Amino acid sequence: MAHEPLIAPSILSADFARLGEEIAAVSGPGDGRADWVHVDVMDGHFVPNLTIGLPVVQSLLRTTDIPLDCHLMIEDPDRWAPGYAEAGAHNVTVHAEAAHDPVKIAKDIRAAGARAGLSVKPGTRLEDHLDTLRHYDTLLVMSVEPGFGGQKFMPEVLDKVRTARRLADTGHLNVLVEIDGGIKEDTIEQAAEAGTDCFVAGSAVYGAGDPGRAVAALREQAARARQAAR
Ligand code: DX5
Ligand code: ZN
Numbered sequence: 747m748a749h750e751p752l753i754a755p756s757i758l759s760a761d762f763a764r765l766g767e768e769i770a771a772v773s774g775p776g777d778g779r780a781d782w783v784h785v786d787v788m789d790g791h792f793v794p795n796l797t798i799g800l801p802v803v804q805s806l807l808r809t810t811d812i813p814l815d816c817h818l819m820i821e822d823p824d825r826w827a828p829g830y831a832e833a834g835a836h837n838v839t840v841h842a843e844a845a846h847d848p849v850k851i852a853k854d855i856r857a858a859g860a861r862a863g864l865s866v867k868p869g870t871r872l873e874d875h876l877d878t879l880r881h882y883d884t885l886l887v888m889s890v891e892p893g894f895g896g897q898k899f900m901p902e903v904l905d906k907v908r909t910a911r912r913l914a915d916t917g918h919l920n921v922l923v924e925i926d927g928g929i930k931e932d933t934i935e936q937a938a939e940a941g942t943d944c945f946v947a948g949s950a951v952y953g954a955g956d957p958g959r960a961v962a963a964l965r966e967q968a969a970r971a972r973q974a975a976r
Contacts, residue, residue: 749922749943751968752781753961754815756926756948758797759895765802766809771957773812777965778958782815782836784926784946789820792844793893800829807834815946817865817926819892820844827851831858839863839886839924842875852881863924867892872906879919884944885910889937890927895948899928904940911941934964938971 760768772780785803790796803816813836818827823840824847830838831854838855842864845851852862864879865886866872872885879885887906890897903925913919922943929937930950937945947964954960 751938751942751965751972752922752924752944753965753968754782754784754924754944754946755780755951755957755961756784756786756895756946757952758784758786759948759952761952762798765806768952768957769806769810769812772951772961773810774958777962780812780961782813782944783810784815784817784948785835786948787816787818787820787830788893792821792841793819795893800826800833803830803835804833813837815839815863815924815944817863817886817946822846824851828854828858831855831860835860837861837863837884839865839884841865841867841892842878843867843870848875848878849881852878856883865892865926866906868900868903872909876913876919879921882921884924885919885921886924886926886946887942888927889925889929889933892927896953897928899930899933901933901936904936907937907940907942915941929964931963931967934967935971938968939975941975942968 788797815837816830816835855862861883863884864882924944926946929947951960
């Protein structure tokens with residue numbers, strides 16, 4: 747059975763000089779409170795963009811009690827991912843395309859006390875990673891090419907969401923299904939109908955005048971679409 751929708755605002759679209767305040771804007775009580783805060787770590791190699799790393803994540807962990815969802819778009823996650831778990835991230839996601847030994851990475855992340863996530867780019871087949879996914883807690887389906895916020899949603903990746911949902915509902919996989927890229931008012935419903943549990947939204951939340959209100963609106967849309975699809 748799918749989870750109640752989780753909303754994970756991505757701070758990639760927030761003001762990097764005011765990250766604490768930007769997270770506070772989605773930390774109020776009620777439906778506008780983020781379930782997770784999504785942190786995009788990019789190294790300028792695995793993706794053609796450079797963002798933030800472990801020191802910033804450590805600082806954010808001191809300023810918020812909302813669980814941090816760290817999405818590592820980096821080369822050699824085998825080396826770097828456990829550090830994010832040790833720091834206290836709730837979920838640490840690595841890319842299937844970058845991992846050398848993904849099963850060991852999952853074990854290391856879990857041993858350090860976090861959930862382990864595996865992400866697949868739009869062109870990556872889910873079938874090639876199903877055995878590996880048995881060792882993971884979350885599957886992050888990318889619905890844009892990783893690297894930048896504000897890109898257009900790619901509906902063709904929803905087949906992967908449907909497959910993962912079916913495998914999770916029939917007990918063949920024990921993962922939470924997360925989607926990332928282009929999630930907003932006019933795309934979240936199809937992602938919810940396909941069986942997504944957790945919705946990352948960057949520009950739709952931080953491009954809005956009131957980020958908390960945007961979180962609440964996305965949550966309501968996802969819940970309604972999920973209900974209708976049952
Ligand atoms: C893109 C990042 C996303 C990004 C999503 O590589 O992984 O998390 O912040 O931004 P939007 O929601 O604007 O597509
Ligand atoms: Zn992301």
